[in-house]
Amino acid sequence: MILLEIGNLDGLVLLIVAVMFGPALILAIIGLLMLKKDKKLAKVLLILAVVYTIISLGICGSMLA
Numbered sequence: 001m002i003l004l005e006i007g008n009l010d011g012l013v014l015l016i017v018a019v020m021f022g023p024a025l026i027l028a029i030i031g032l033l034m035l036k037k038d039k040k041l042a043k044v045l046l047i048l049a050v051v052y053t054i055i056s057l058g059i060c061g062s063m064l065a
Helices: 010-033 039-064
Strands: none
Touching: 010 039
């Protein structure tokens, strides 16, 4: 818990950035891997990744500002 010491909240910023981009990145990777097998599922996953990124940038971005 060294990253969350009083006065040094770099770990908290790192955690918020991970929540912002982590799931969207995972969805995008899975969508790209599924592109050859099932195009419809891949499109849905890629759209979900974009929507998640837009929403998380709005919510988490307002917390960081």
